[in-house]
Amino acid sequence: MSRRVVRQSKFRHVFGQAAKANQAYEDIRVSKVTWDSSFCAVNPKFVAIIVEAGGGGAFMVLPLSKTGRVDKNFPLVTGHTAPVLDIDWCPHNDNVIASASEDTTVMVWQIPDYVPMRNMTEPVVTLEGHSKRVGILTWHPTARNVLLSAGGDNLVILWNVGTGEMLLRLDEVHTDLIYNACWNRNGSLLVTTCKDKHVRVIDPRKQQVVAKSFEEPIALQEMDTSNGVLLPFYDPDSSIVYLCGKGDSSIRYFEITDEPPYVHYxxxxxxxxxxxxxGFMPKRGLDVSKCEIARFFKLHERKCEPIAMTVPRKSDLFQDDLYPDTPGPEPALEADEWLSGKDAEPILVSLRDGYVPVKNRELKVVRKNVLDNRPPLGPGRSQSSSDTNFSRLTLEELLEEIRVLRQAVQAQEKRISELEHKLGQFTNGTD
Structure with missing residues (x-):
């Protein structure tokens, strides 16, 4: 009778390989703030890194193709007045990123496909509702423009970025500092970890905890012995969890299964x-021709180094078992639909022919007229309807003029960048 000794798994031989020196990003002043975030966010177009900056907070956005030494004058995103603590790319628009800061605000930015000539200082929208620093951001996985933020005030706030309004405010759920927050696959529930040593599963629309006092764990695995903070990244397509320790020099990965012992190193x-x-690349940004199942962007003191996790295969054909359909960039719901109680699974895309990022899609913020929310006039302060209509009309005209001017500036910046690129080619003798 034969006995199987080795557990069968298609991921048993996954190996990591660092990119070549000319494919890394060098001379980056990575932030030194003592906050337990990843300091890096990536998508199929860009890599964003929180960096050191004088006079406020900043982060840098680099096109994936712009590798090598980064110029010290490379334009930054510098709208915050205090250090940036967390950044997160929108899963439904590869040109939109949110940033959280010690200045208690959350800002949402539209990143152009071209490299701007100067620092970006004007966000598309600023979200204000926290009273202390904001250190956690995560976008809703299926609903358009829904963003979660959590801060040192023990608050969880859900925003509609498309209107700049607060959707929900969870202010009686946590008794201490929130360490992390994460959505489930369809965004119906979220889970948080807290300094009070409780893990909470929360239904945000009912504003109640649905699970908190967990019984005995189904599996107990010692994953790391270092004193540094662990950054976990979970890939639901392969059921692999990657553990990256800050201050450590290794990435440990485990496979999660439905059968005991459940966790396999x-x-x-x-x-x-x-x-x-x-930083952890979404599945649609991977190179399927090389059987790459994960890609990390590892930050050193002055360097960002891509690391590819690959499954060795002899065939050059598309590996269906490694690449099931994965969530794409199209949202399944609008913010109002989700808030009303509707749920939907992510809209999936196939990676058989690789993924091509879509063109720049502008984030449009439709605010309610601020005059509609003015407090009622006191006694003796009357205002005619004609004055109100005139004020509304004037405000709308000013906003439209600002929008047109902003588009003109962006177009000129793009033209200048293209001309400088052509001039550089001519100077180098390549044109």
Missing amino acids: LSTYSSKEPQRGM
Whole structure:
């Protein structure tokens, strides 16, 4: 009778490989703030990194193709008045990113496909509702323009970025500092970890905790012995969880299964330099021709280094078992639909022919007229309807003029960038 000794798994031989030196990003002043975020966010177009900046907070956005040494005068995103603590790309628009800061605000930015000539200082929308620093951001996985923020005031706030309004405010759920927050696959529930040593599963629309006092765990696995903060990244398509320790120099990965012992250690990727932060590429940004199942962007003190996790396969054909259909960039719901109680699974896309990022889609913020929310006039302060209509008309005209001017400036910046690129080619003798 034969006995199977080795557990069968298609991910048993996953190995990590760092990019070549000319494919890394160098001379980046990674932020030194003592906050337990990843300091990095990536998508199929860009890599964003929180950096050191004088006079406020800033982060840098680099096109994936712009590798090598980064110019010290490379334009930054510099709208915050205090250090940036967290950043997160919108899953439904690769040109939109949100940032959270010690200045208690959340800002949402539209990043152009071209490299701007100067620092970006004007966000598309600023979200104000926290009374202390904001250190956690995460977008809703299926509803358009829904963003979650959590801060040092123990609050969780859900925003409609498309209108700049607060949707929900969870202010009686947590008794201490919130460490992290994450949505489930369809965004019907969220889970948080807290300094009070409780993990909470929350129904945000009912504003209540649906699970908190968990019984004995189904599996207990010692995953790391270092003192640094662990950054976990979970891939639901492969059921692999990657653990990256800040201040550590390794990435440990485990496979989660439905059968005991549930958690299976796979391997460890190690490097020489300790990591300051880590970015995790969405599945649609991977190179399927190389059987790449995950890609990390590892931050060192002055460097960002891509690391590819690959499954060795002999065939060059598309590997269906490694790449099931994965969530694409199209939202399944509008913010109002989700708030009313509707749920929907993510809209999936196939990676068989690879994924091509869509063109720049502008984030439109439709605010309610501020005059509609004015407090009622006191006694003796009358206002005619004609004055109100005139004020509304004037405000709308000013907003439209600002929008047109902003588009003109962006067009000129793009033209200048293209001309400088052509001039550089001519000077180098390549044209």
